[in-house]
Amino acid sequence: xxxxxxxxxxxxxxxxxxxxxxxxxxxxxxxxxxxxxxxxxxxxxxxxxxxxxxxxxxxxxxxxxxxxxxxxxxxxxxxxxxxxxxxxxxxxxxxxxxxxxxxxxxxxxxxxxxxxxxxxxxxxxx
Numbered sequence: 269x270x271x272x273x274x275x276x277x278x279x280x281x282x283x284x285x286x287x288x289x290x291x292x293x294x295x296x297x298x299x300x301x302x303x304x305x306x307x308x309x310x311x312x313x314x315x316x317x318x319x320x321x322x323x324x325x326x327x328x329x330x331x332x333x334x335x336x337x338x339x340x341x342x343x344x345x346x347x348x349x350x351x352x353x354x355x356x357x358x359x360x361x362x363x364x365x366x367x368x369x370x371x372x373x374x375x376x377x378x379x380x381x382x383x384x385x386x387x388x389x390x391x392x393x394x
Contacts, residue, residue: 303372305344305353311336313355317372327372331355334367343393347378362387 304316304323311333317325335342335357344353347366357365362385366378386393 303353307335307342307355309336311340313342315369315372325372330369330374331367335365341392356393358386358393360387360392364393 303318306314306316311331312329313331313334314329315327316323317327319325335355337359339360340357341359343356343358345356346352347354347356348368350370352369352371354369355367357367362383363380364382364385366381368375368378
């Protein structure tokens with residue numbers, strides 16, 4: 269697998285960002301097993317829920333057209349403290365958007381939450 273500028277592995281064709289998380293709090297549906305999340309550069313997002321370390325529920329394509337603009341990339345972190353990973357869109361201009369996820373499903377689009385932060389040359393958020 270190749271790496272993008274953020275150090276995250278890309279799939280073999282370089283268009284799809286797939287992250288698995290092995291430590292709390294990066295769980296889309298809660299629980300004690302990391303879930304599989306897939307994001308591509310066109311702004312499409314999928315979630316596959318795992319239970320007890322095994323695939324459980326394919327939530328499929330949960331969103332399209334979000335975080336697909338030039339210089340944008342999606343990350344996942346528990347923004348609202350509910351123990352479930354949320355979607356964060358950051359771009360190289362220092363703009364940041366948040367979409368909350370509950371039970372492996374989209375819950376609330378918080379929209380554009382910050383601008384002008386971490387957009388200087390060579391920087392990226394984590």
